[in-house]
Amino acid sequence: MPIFEIVFYAFSLVMLGAAVMVITVRNPVYAALFLVLTFFSAAAVWMLLEVEFLAIILILVYVGAVMVLFLFVVMMLDINVDPLKEGFVRYLPAGIIVALLMAGELLMVVWSKGRFEAGSYPLPAPNPQGYSNTKEVGEVLFTQYLLPFEVAGVILLVAIIAAVALTLRQRPAVHRQNPSLQVRVRRDERIRLVKMKPDSRQDS
Amino acid sequence: MPDTWMDQLIYMVILILKIVAIVVPLILAVAYYTYFERKVIGYMQIRRGPNRIGPLGLAQPFADVFKLLLKEIVLPENANKFLFLLAPVVTLGPAFAAWAVIPFDDWMVLADINAGLLYLLAMSSLGVYGLIIAGWASNSKYAFLGALRSTAQMVSYEIAMGFALIGVLILAGTLNLREIVLAQQGGVLDWFWLPLLPLFVIFIISGLAETNRAPFDVAEGESEIVAGFHVEYAGSGFAVFFLAEYANMILISALTALMFTGGWLSPFEGIPVIGDTFLGEGSIFWFLSKTVVFMFIFLWVRATFPRYRYDQIMRLGWKVFVPITIFWVMFAAVISVFGLIVRGS
Numbered sequence: 223m224p225i226f227e228i229v230f231y232a233f234s235l236v237m238l239g240a241a242v243m244v245i246t247v248r249n250p251v252y253a254a255l256f257l258v259l260t261f262f263s264a265a266a267v268w269m270l271l272e273v274e275f276l277a278i279i280l281i282l283v284y285v286g287a288v289m290v291l292f293l294f295v296v297m298m299l300d301i302n303v304d305p306l307k308e309g310f311v312r313y314l315p316a317g318i319i320v321a322l323l324m325a326g327e328l329l330m331v332v333w334s335k336g337r338f339e340a341g342s343y344p345l346p347a348p349n350p351q352g353y354s355n356t357k358e359v360g361e362v363l364f365t366q367y368l369l370p371f372e373v374a375g376v377i378l379l380v381a382i383i384a385a386v387a388l389t390l391r392q393r394p395a396v397h398r399q400n401p402s403l404q405v406r407v408r409r410d411e412r413i414r415l416v417k418m419k420p421d422s423r424q425d426s
Numbered sequence: 427m428p429d430t431w432m433d434q435l436i437y438m439v440i441l442i443l444k445i446v447a448i449v450v451p452l453i454l455a456v457a458y459y460t461y462f463e464r465k466v467i468g469y470m471q472i473r474r475g476p477n478r479i480g481p482l483g484l485a486q487p488f489a490d491v492f493k494l495l496l497k498e499i500v501l502p503e504n505a506n507k508f509l510f511l512l513a514p515v516v517t518l519g520p521a522f523a524a525w526a527v528i529p530f531d532d533w534m535v536l537a538d539i540n541a542g543l544l545y546l547l548a549m550s551s552l553g554v555y556g557l558i559i560a561g562w563a564s565n566s567k568y569a570f571l572g573a574l575r576s577t578a579q580m581v582s583y584e585i586a587m588g589f590a591l592i593g594v595l596i597l598a599g600t601l602n603l604r605e606i607v608l609a610q611q612g613g614v615l616d617w618f619w620l621p622l623l624p625l626f627v628i629f630i631i632s633g634l635a636e637t638n639r640a641p642f643d644v645a646e647g648e649s650e651i652v653a654g655f656h657v658e659y660a661g662s663g664f665a666v667f668f669l670a671e672y673a674n675m676i677l678i679s680a681l682t683a684l685m686f687t688g689g690w691l692s693p694f695e696g697i698p699v700i701g702d703t704f705l706g707e708g709s710i711f712w713f714l715s716k717t718v719v720f721m722f723i724f725l726w727v728r729a730t731f732p733r734y735r736y737d738q739i740m741r742l743g744w745k746v747f748v749p750i751t752i753f754w755v756m757f758a759a760v761i762s763v764f765g766l767i768v769r770g771s
Binding site (some may be wrong): 224225251255258274275278279281282285286287290291293294297298354355356399401 | 431434438509539540541544545547548551552554555558559562570574577581584601737738741
């Protein structure tokens with residue numbers, strides 16, 4: 223199936239290229255946009271590999287919500303790029319050591335015997351017609367992994383409450399509007415009609 | 427999936443023809459939607475609307491389109507040129523891509539996928555990028571303020587909208603749009619607008635906010651920030667933003683028709699005499715007429731209500747809509763579990 227492969231490799235290449243650009247590009251706004259492109263291509267690759275649900279959720283959550291807020295913050299910060307580059311040479315040795323360590327660890331996993339050889343992962347059988355990814359994920363989440371799923375939910379709830387608590391502080395000098403009071407205002411409370419005699423002009 | 431090169435080529439050509447068959451009528455619909463809007467608002471304000479070009483002014487949309495396309499494209503000097511030109515395309519892409527999963531009839535759908543509803547939510551959440559990129563790349567205060575306003579607004583109302591759709595999918599028990607419509611079979615009272623009435627109303631109002639339409643058009647706010655995120659765009663760039671905005675309005679109308687008022691199903695279904703004739707059968711005619719009704723509501727609202735204040739928009743979205751939708755999702759789950767709603771009866 224040549225079309226499948228063309229599309230697959232095209233998206234993979236775009237994804238890898240964009241991922242490299244995220245860390246090399248100078249402008250933080252460009253970096254954030256390249257990260258969006260990376261997520262998007264990753265979702266497309268997942269979609270080709272028949273994990274539609276996760277692919278769409280990746281776009282919905284990371285591209286549609288998380289990265290929008292990221293961009294928001296990055297665009298509003300007036301980042302001067304020059305000071306960011308100042309310590310580059312000084313931190314370079316430490317950075318290289320960390321990078322080498324991580325690369326070594328990855329290679330050890332990849333090269334360990336029999337783990338990533340062609341035979342160890344047989345091609346999965348294609349999903350039958352009418353197979354619903356969403357349904358399968360849902361069933362596993364609410365039966366086999368119910369407890370971790372609920373715990374994750376509670377952790378997120380704690381994070382929400384913490385975020386709200388951080389922003390909720392009393393500032394005495396701030397005037398707050400109460401929309402329901404504003405709506406309830408009657409005409410009589412604001413307007414007073416006064417009958418007066420027109421002034422007679424003095425100078426005529 | 428066909429195997430030989432030739433088969434795949436034919437498959438691709440047919441696919442592209444199908445896409446053209448959706449996109450071209452959509453663009454025409456956008457053109458005449460602008461005409462419809464100006465006429466409707468004209469008559470609501472006791473004037474005639476466009477009536478000079480062509481009979482009844484019917485050629486007016488084309489005159490506007492050619493005017494915009496022939497205009498010079500102005501690039502602001504300090505703008506980020508690449509992103510500035512990219513932004514309209516990024517806005518238009520998702521607005522059109524979302525139409526891929528819309529079923530016009532029982533069989534008339536480009537991609538009948540199982541996760542159709544999720545796909546729609548994902549596409550509508552992508553639309554924000556065009557605005558935010560346009561606002562930033564223009565390097566203008568007004569454009570940036572407009573972009574921030576509309577992004578915050580869209581992110582907020584997306585939540586209410588998502589919850590409203592969750593109510594639908596709980597009752598329908600599927601994410602496939604075609605099956606969601608089929609789950610509403612049985613006549614007007616079996617459509618989801620009745621059991622999900624609050625979600626139906628909230629979906630329409632959030633739709634107005636999502637597309638930055640009046641009374642939620644603070645993103646454009648002529649009297650405050652000139653025209654919002656597209657203030658620096660002229661000619662064809664502006665035309666593309668315009669096209670995307672109206673395509674999105676039509677999309678929201680089509681979604682309301684699909685999710686809450688039974689898509690292509692006939693309103694006469696199950697009624698003794700009329701229901702037995704051809705009027706009782708579902709067809710694309712019913713889908714389009716329902717969509718047009720909701721498109722009209724967009725215009726009606728615009729001609730009726732003054733613009734919301736920004737803090738009130740945020741309050742309405744987060745403190746009113748989100749709690750109501752969460753409650754009603756629970757309610758929908760309860761009536762679904764206890765079998766008070768019978769799917770596709």
